[in-house]
Amino acid sequence: MLGNFVFSNPTKLYFGEDSLKYLNEELPKYGKNVQLVYGRGSIRKNGIYHKVAAILKANGKNIVEDGGVMPNPTVEKLYQGCRIAKEGNVDLILAVGGGSCCDYAKAVSVSAHCKEDPWKKYYLDFEDVDPDTKIIPVGCVLTMAGTGSEMNGGAVITNHGSRLKIGHVFGDRVFPKFSILNPVFTYSLPRYQMAAGFYDILNHICEQYFSGEDDNTSDYLMEGLMRSLIHSSLIAIKNPEDYEARSNIMWTATWALNTLVAMGKSTDWMVHMLGQAVGAHTDATHGMTLSAVSLAYYRHIMPYGLEKFKRFAVNVWNVDPDGKTAREVAEEGLLAMEHWMEEIGVVMNIRELGVTEEMLAGVVESTLIMEGGYKVLTQEEILGIFKESM
Numbered sequence: 001m002l003g004n005f006v007f008s009n010p011t012k013l014y015f016g017e018d019s020l021k022y023l024n025e026e027l028p029k030y031g032k033n034v035q036l037v038y039g040r041g042s043i044r045k046n047g048i049y050h051k052v053a054a055i056l057k058a059n060g061k062n063i064v065e066d067g068g069v070m071p072n073p074t075v076e077k078l079y080q081g082c083r084i085a086k087e088g089n090v091d092l093i094l095a096v097g098g099g100s101c102c103d104y105a106k107a108v109s110v111s112a113h114c115k116e117d118p119w120k121k122y123y124l125d126f127e128d129v130d131p132d133t134k135i136i137p138v139g140c141v142l143t144m145a146g147t148g149s150e151m152n153g154g155a156v157i158t159n160h161g162s163r164l165k166i167g168h169v170f171g172d173r174v175f176p177k178f179s180i181l182n183p184v185f186t187y188s189l190p191r192y193q194m195a196a197g198f199y200d201i202l203n204h205i206c207e208q209y210f211s212g213e214d215d216n217t218s219d220y221l222m223e224g225l226m227r228s229l230i231h232s233s234l235i236a237i238k239n240p241e242d243y244e245a246r247s248n249i250m251w252t253a254t255w256a257l258n259t260l261v262a263m264g265k266s267t268d269w270m271v272h273m274l275g276q277a278v279g280a281h282t283d284a285t286h287g288m289t290l291s292a293v294s295l296a297y298y299r300h301i302m303p304y305g306l307e308k309f310k311r312f313a314v315n316v317w318n319v320d321p322d323g324k325t326a327r328e329v330a331e332e333g334l335l336a337m338e339h340w341m342e343e344i345g346v347v348m349n350i351r352e353l354g355v356t357e358e359m360l361a362g363v364v365e366s367t368l369i370m371e372g373g374y375k376v377l378t379q380e381e382i383l384g385i386f387k388e389s390m
């Protein structure tokens, strides 16, 4: 394995059907004021709000309400969250929801006491949190499997004004202190969101897998995670309340993006850059922005990483390589992935997400170019991939 690295993950996880009760163990570690972050109503409908609020009250906490976090949280909402955190003098931010709530909570945690404009500092200039900036601790109760935000330092914020959707990956100090993962909480997800989450998980793994040519333990781990996801997703799509499948998926999502499988890898992340640009212009569901551009992207870069695509086909999709060229095997692998995507029901083109021909130049402009994958794209290639994805 090539590369030197430091691995550390400070997030404590509580997993399983009974895991919410552990909130009682975590809450006493923090002060009285808890900023309760949630989205646009799902946790009120499925009863999770009520359960969490009851535990907060039983622990003598003062709830500082911060609902209405939208999918793909905006910079305006971030500023509002900072005001709420400061006015409420909060000691803990508790996010109850999917990746959007967890990301937003982390963004508020580093921004509330930041002396500069957080959008400029963290998202445009990619600066770190100043050592003397107070970081408000974050805890998560996860209700959607996909982003891995429950055990990483990522916080993606969208600025519709400048048509930019940017992620900042913060360090250890910003990871959630604890996350509660109850697979049953994901049962109420609409099918569209469930499928988007499944694709997000697969793509997080692909983004890390399709880089490097050395023999790396991380690649073997990722092949196992992908096989488990494919297997469980096909069960869950037929029966969303299959606990075994949903719990495996939730666990896989966490490991797909909690930094472990990135060790020793340069990592690609170009599908996410293409998808985030689409998201910045359409506000579409994150996982669907990835599925809509993936096949065109992977078919385009396949010749530059042919051996890895062949390995992907054989080890992940069970393609029989006998008597076939490397290219034929690799293509069969991507075809198998395409069939799986159709089976789980993800969006396969950006037109369906609201992109029109007239928007393409702007979407290309919003795309950040990464350099860790098998091919550093030019703007012409990016345009070609978007056209292919229409």
Ligand code: NZQ
Pocket: 038, 039, 040, 041, 042, 043, 046, 069, 070, 071, 072, 073, 097, 098, 099, 100, 101, 103, 143, 144, 145, 146, 147, 148, 149, 152, 153, 154, 155, 156, 167, 185, 186, 187, 188, 189, 190, 193, 197, 200, 257, 272, 286, 287
């Ligand atoms: O608004 P609420 O009520 O929360 O409803 C949400 C939202 O409409 C709903 N939902 C969540 N759990 C539910 C539920 N509905 C019913 N029952 C439940 N149990 O689902 C919708 C989507 O939720 P959201 O949190 O937006 O989805 P997701 O978890 O996919 O998060 C997306 C955000 O995470 C960022 C994305 O860019 C996007 O902004 N990402 C964060 C990453 C990270 N931190 O590392 C990496 C990812 O690649 C991603 O970029």
Ligand code: ZN
Pocket: 147, 200, 204, 272, 286
């Ligand atoms: Zn993602």
